[in-house]
Amino acid sequence: MPQYFDRRNLDFLLYEVHDAPELTKYLYFEAHDRETFDLVLDSVTQIADTLMHPHYRDVDRNPPELKDGKVTVHPQIKPFLKAVGEGGLIGAGFPFGKGGQQLPEMVGACVDFIQMAANNGMMYTGLTSGAANLIATFGSPALVDAYVAKMLGGQWQGTMALTEPQAGSSLSDITTTAEPQPDGSYRITGQKVFISAGDLDAVDNVVHLMLVRIKGAPKGTKGISLFVVPKFRLEEDGSFVDNDVTSTGIYHKLGQRGTPAMHLTMGDRGDCHGWLLGEANRGLSYMFQMMNEARIAVGITGAAIASAAYCASLEYARERPQSRRLNEKNQLDSPQTMIINHPDVKRMLLFQKAIVEGSLSLLLESARLSDLAHVSKGEEKENYTLLLELLTPVAKTFPTEMGVRSVNEGLQVLGGYGFTEDFPLEQMYRDIRITTIYEGTTGIQSQDLLGRKMTIQGGKAPRLLFAEIDKTITEANTHETLQPYAKMLGEEIQRLQKVTSTLLPFAQQGDYERFLMDATLYMELFGLVTVAWQWLKQGIVAQNALSDNSPGESNTDFYEGKIQTMKYYFHYEVPKTLGLAKRLQDPEVLTIVKEREVKM
Amino acid sequence: MPQYFDRRNLDFLLYEVHDAPELTKYLYFEAHDRETFDLVLDSVTQIADTLMHPHYRDVDRNPPELKDGKVTVHPQIKPFLKAVGEGGLIGAGFPFGKGGQQLPEMVGACVDFIQMAANNGMMYTGLTSGAANLIATFGSPALVDAYVAKMLGGQWQGTMALTEPQAGSSLSDITTTAEPQPDGSYRITGQKVFISAGDLDAVDNVVHLMLVRIKGAPKGTKGISLFVVPKFRLEEDGSFVDNDVTSTGIYHKLGQRGTPAMHLTMGDRGDCHGWLLGEANRGLSYMFQMMNEARIAVGITGAAIASAAYCASLEYARERPQSRRLNEKNQLDSPQTMIINHPDVKRMLLFQKAIVEGSLSLLLESARLSDLAHVSKGEEKENYTLLLELLTPVAKTFPTEMGVRSVNEGLQVLGGYGFTEDFPLEQMYRDIRITTIYEGTTGIQSQDLLGRKMTIQGGKAPRLLFAEIDKTITEANTHETLQPYAKMLGEEIQRLQKVTSTLLPFAQQGDYERFLMDATLYMELFGLVTVAWQWLKQGIVAQNALSDNSPGESNTDFYEGKIQTMKYYFHYEVPKTLGLAKRLQDPEVLTIVKEREVKM
Known part of the structure; x- marks a missing residue:
């Protein structure tokens, strides 16, 4: 029984549903094939099995400490970072020329998934690769030389330093300041909060990719620049000196305790140096490269924790005897049945499986779009990019919001035991809770989906998406057993389009508050339908395998399980669109206030 | 701003909606009036403000410890128990003749609510009063004399000792054994797990109300007896000796850490004495008295934690500036607005308020039925009892399941700060999670609702309920502004009845597994409709106050807030019935397995 993820399912999604090997037809990925992908997955599983998963509980119980300005993390972090750095896993997606393995995002997504399912408390490498990628993309050759290799090697940690005490969801209110110096560097002063992996003793240096306002820059997001601000800076004599980034505070968190969240102060002594990345005042658009990657990564984390929870719930449900089946209630001489045989427990497990595997499929769909955009040109590239942009907030939100509910149900499967530290569910319930907040809360993602992604280029992105979904529906219709589900999905698309057309006029009238009033419910509706598409895709592949081949007993069980979960x-899940659509089309306005401040 | 509950709302529900003073017309309650009720509420608020709420965080951070067989609890527990014992709050609902104040359950529910909102980690008194009530009801005069006064005085703790390692949801599998002795007592051997307040050093004795099987008793629930098993037993010479109940283990829990959950072993030395309560083999039916009270009490705990979370979220949302309003996004010179003014945040707060106040109204409705059943006779008494029995699983489940979601949204209001220990939301998120498991999980409550309460006496209980709801609809129809809501509620009742009539035939055919397959979804539907009824009731009272009187500014705000939340x-909430009803009427069976054990 899998401990925290199901490799059979990962292979199914990666190879049978989303056909990762197809990417190797493109020049950029031609060095790869299924074998090299498998090697990477085997290698990360080995690391996850030995260096991550055995410490899941322990890393939580011994969280980082800040003492005398120094942050000590769990002793397991250092060997872990060494192993993934040396194994080339941090920069696996980087081009060969930049120290990477030029692997597709699809495989990178699986690498993240396995790691986060094993131990999401060790959330370090995604931050480092994202930060290194920004430097590699926008940095001068000198910056690239100085930073990228050390980061990909796991010796230096990367961070994204965006949030400030007064600027969380509202990045336009950032006040951290950069003052230009004659030597081309800048002096940085200000504060950043909630900086994940913002300081730790397991690496030699920490490299902050920081949003900063250059003195005199325009107000709002148009005056934000991106800087590289290291903990230790390289002097001309080759020595490293303290760069005046102080760890002012460490947050005590509900979960994901293995990774420190730091409050940092820059320039207490007036000696914090920063290096501008790319052009001045374009920092937010650069940062969105990392932020979009990070949003997908948070979605992966949600799906991964939900996967680990599903494995734990399933194992418990298969081994825990309790009560007799409802039609055999009075057969007191017969032994108790395993709780998986109670319909209510089976329902909760199917919910968990549907969320985990539906989410992962959506995430791999997104990664595939990213890969295809990377290797395409012209209109094709533009279309893949648009589709990816549309799906990114959904791929961040569905796996996290539904992941929280799924872990919650997973805990319920264990009854009272789920509430105790004897089982991992209580920790997963704590860990996953941050994922709907990280990298833009659900509310922010929902405004991005409805307020931007649905409307750019006159709604081209959703048109492209619905065309893709239509292809799936057409294919599903070739199987008699899938026709009812193809029909349902078609009806759901119509419902979603109807809801959208009810809302768009508010945007056209310039009333964005009304337009986006219930954006979060719109996101829920959109996510339900998008994942229904992913399940129909999975259903087609499973049905093909069952119809055409002789899959063998264990494969038959697997494919039948897929059909059952679809x-x-x-x-069970799709009918929830009825209530959401009703509310979204209901003209009653209850949450917009007339006055400046609302009474409640 | 209220810190953990809104007294104005409590007064509204107790006096304006559910008219508690009406009870004082009955002989049994004639010593009381609104003034005596207020005195009790003031007195418990005083205790909650001084001895409970200030220690909310601290009690969580210093959980009970088991060392050398002794359980040490937080030092604050002892003065708290002393205060509530001396203040007469533990036995407030007991008759005058049994050391109580003969207060209605309605007031008792408010007492519990205030305490659990202040600090649900100090969950001791409800257990003691429930256990004492069992002894007072079914015990011999000697048992009553020996136990009740000490328990109501807060010197002795009571517990309900039901669960065993192999018997959680399945009480018929209890194996703890009693062997009769010549002196009329019994020798007890066995194990109990998850015993809340099962051992603590803040009291002189712990009195377990324990489900036990007398040697040779019939199998199943028909062979279970109820015993009083104290930690220290009184010898004939007036001394107390150790009664061979060993604290074998203590659970480390996700939340509600102030109250120890114990693993107890009885009779390790063969010297554990127990005293039979009432008749042999009728223990489960006796215990149901305490269990039904406890189910309501758990519902109250859910509503109370959700109340404290709502107060914390509301305070944060009123004081936290972030972003500008969506239609003023580009006015970068204007200050940031308070987040309560963002529709998405307002929606989350309204959700919290709707759940907290809707739940509390349902709980007071249930308490009122209990009071009326107590003072009535004949058919009237039977009808009140039937209604209470029908509503009990709903009053346990809606406030806890929706409470979990409500605290979850409350944490989201705070964004990243909600995930840190700087704010109480993370603790509330942990604390409330046990409430859907305690005293019968949601799955068990749902089977009780659909499988028993909807069918007893040919469906008399739901007929009585729908008649009550009809009265509310009729009254609402006298206000033009409430007519749309009266109409909606009427439609929801029809929908619920239609769903019920789709399911009942399975019971008539004896296929209980199919009948109860989706009982949890049926519960969700039933709860949504029942609380819609409670909101319409509140709407009527608020509308009357706004129409008939000159309520004054602060009262106008209060009543308008009620209408808004209704x-x-x-x-927003009621439309969820559409998806639930669709699923419940859908013939597709996916969770019932043919074989003895299911593959997944």
Whole structure:
């Protein structure tokens, strides 16, 4: 029984549903094939099995400490970072020329998924690769030389330093300041909060990719620049000196305790040097490269924790005897049945499976779009990019919001034991809770989806998406057993389009508050439908395998499980769109206030 | 701003909506009036403000410890128990003749609510009063004399000792054994797990109300007896000796850490004495008295934690500036607005308020039925009892399941700060999670609702309920502004009845597994409709106050807030019935397995 993820399912999604090897037809990925992908997955599983998963509980119980300005993390972090750095896993997606393995994002997504399912408290490498990628993309050759190799090697940690005490969701209110110096560097002063992996003793240096306002820059997001601000800076004599980034505070968190969240102060002594990345005042658009990657990564984390929870719940449900089946209630001489045989428990497990595997499929769909955009040109590239932009907030939100609910149900499967530290569910319930907040809360993602992604280029992105979904529906219709589900999905698309057309006029009238009033419910509706599409895709592949081949007993069980879970999703989850659509089309306005401040 | 509950709202529900003073017309309650009720509420608020709420965080951070067989609890527990014992609050609902104040359950529910909102980690008194009530009801005069006064005085703690390692949801599998002795007592051997307040050093004795099987008793629930098993037993010479109940283990819990959950072993030395309560083999039916009270009490705990979370979220949302309003996004010179003015945040707060106040109203409705059943006779008494029995699983489940979601949204209001220990939301998120498990999980409550309460006496209980709801609809129809909501509620009742009539035939065919397959979804539907009824009741009272009187500014705000929240509930929550009803009427069976053990 899998401990925290199901490799069979990962292979199914990566190879059978989303056909990662197809990417190797493109020149950029031609060095790869399924074998090299498998090697990477085996290698990360080995690290996850030995260096991550055994410490899941322990890393949580011994969180980082800040003492005398120094942050000590769990002793397991250092060997872990060494192993992934030396194994080339941090920069696996980087081009060969920049120290990477030129692997597709699809494989990178699986690498992240396995790691976060094993131990999401060790959330370090995604931050480092994202930060290194920004330097590699926008940095001068000198900056690239100085930073990228050390970061990909796991010796230096990367961070994204965006949030300030007064600027969380509202990045336009950032006040950290950069003052230009004659030597081309800048002096940085200000504060950043909630900086994940913002300081730790397991690496030699920490490299902050920091949003900063250059003195005199325009107000708002148009005056934000991106800087590289290291903990230790390289002097001309080759020595490293303290760069005046002080760890002012460490947050005590509900979960994901293995990774420190830091409050940092820059320039207490007036000696914090920063280096501008790319052009001045374009920092936010650069940062969005990392932020979009990070949003997908948070989605992966949500799906991964939900996966680990599903494995734990399933194991418990298969081994825990309790009560007799409802039609055999009075057969007191017969032994108790395993709780998986109670319909209510089976329902909760199917919910968990539907969320985990539906989310992962959506995430791999997004990674595939990223890969295809990377290797395409012209209109094709533009279309892939648009589709990816549309799906990114959904791929961040569905796996996290539904992941929270799924872990919650997973804990319920264990009853009272789920509430105790004897089982990992209580920790997963704590860990996953941050994912709907990280990298833009659900509210922010929802405004991005409805307020931007649905409307750019006159709604081209959703048109492209619906065309893709239509292809899936057409294919599903070739199987008699899938026709009812193809029909349901078609109806859901119509419902979603109807809801959208009810809302768009508010945007056209310039009333964005009304337009986006219930954006979060719109996101929920959109996510339900998008994942229904992913389940129909999975259903087609499973049905093909069952119809055409002789898959063998264990494969038959696997594919039948897929069909069963697809049915569960359509019969139990999809109907929730009815209530959401009703509310979204309801003209009653209850949450917009007339006055400046509302009474409650 | 209220810190953890809103007294104005409590007064509204207790006096304006559910008219507690009406009870004082009955002989049994004639010593009381609104003034005596207020005195009790003031007195418990005083204790909650001084001895409970200031220690909310601290009690969580210093959980009970088991060392050398002794359980040490937080030092604050002892003065708290002393205060509530001396203040007469533990036995407030007991008759005058049994050391109580003969207060209605309605007031008792408010007492519990205030305490649990202040600090649900100090969950001791409800257990003691429930256990004492069992002894007072079914015990011999000697048992009553020996136990009740000490328990109501707060010197002795009471517990309900039901669960065993192999018997959680399945009480019929209890194996703890009693062997009769010549002196009339019994020798007890066995194990109990998850015993809340099962051992603590803040009291002189712990009195377990324990489900036990007398040697040779019939199998299943028909062979279970109820015993009083104290930690220290009184010898004939007046001394107390150790009664061979060993604290074998203590659970480390996700939340509600102030109250120890114990693993107890009885009779390790063969010297554990127990005293039979009432008749042999009728223990489970006796225990149901305490269990039904406890179910309501758990519902109250859910509503109370959700109340404290709502107060904390509301305070934060009123004081936290972030971003500008969506239609003023580009006015970068204007200060940031308070987040309560963002529709998405307002929606989350309205959700919290709707759940907290809707739940509390349902709980007071249930308490009122209990009071009326107590003072009535004949058919009237039977009807009140039936209604209470029908509503009990709902009053346990809606406030806890929706409470979990409500605290989850409350944490989201605070963004990243909600995930840190700087704010209480993270603790509330942990604390409330046990409430959907305690005293019968949501799955068990749902089977009780659909499988028993909807069918007893040919469906008399739901008929009585729908008649009550009809009265509310009729009254609402006298206000033009409430007519749309009266109409909606009427439609929801029809929908619920239609769903019920789709399911009942399975019971008539004896296929209980199919009948109860989706009982949890049925519960969700039933709860949504029942609380819609409670919101319409509140709407009527608020509308009357706004129409008939000159309520004054602060009262106008209060009543308008009620109308607003009622509308929120009908426009945002009630539509969820559509998806639930669709699923419940859908013939597709996905969770019932043919074989003895299911593959997944």
